[in-house]
Amino acid sequence: MKCPWCGSEMEMGVIQSPNEISWQKKSRLFGKAELHPDSVLLSEHSFIKGSAVAAGLCRNCRKVVIDYGDNDNTEE
Ligand SMILES: [Zn+2]
Numbered sequence: 001m002k003c004p005w006c007g008s009e010m011e012m013g014v015i016q017s018p019n020e021i022s023w024q025k026k027s028r029l030f031g032k033a034e035l036h037p038d039s040v041l042l043s044e045h046s047f048i049k050g051s052a053v054a055a056g057l058c059r060n061c062r063k064v065v066i067d068y069g070d071n072d073n074t075e076e
Pocket residue numbers: 003004005006007008058059060061062
């Protein structure tokens with residue numbers, strides 16, 4: 001994945017959480033994605049694996065990019 005800001009190759013890794021990972025329009029007390037139609041679920045919660053979503057890192061621009069079109073690309 002190329003950095004959309006500077007064009008250099010991004011370092012691929014994962015963002016992990018013990019809970020589901022979702023994009024929300026704003027911070028909410030009950031933030032589960034299924035409760036809010038405008039949210040985007042990035043990784044479902046899994047009791048076995050936790051939640052993880054693949055993300056590209058650019059250390060130059062200090063940006064992280066998540067491609068949420070690809071569902072399960074976090075396996076080794
Ligand atoms: Zn960059």
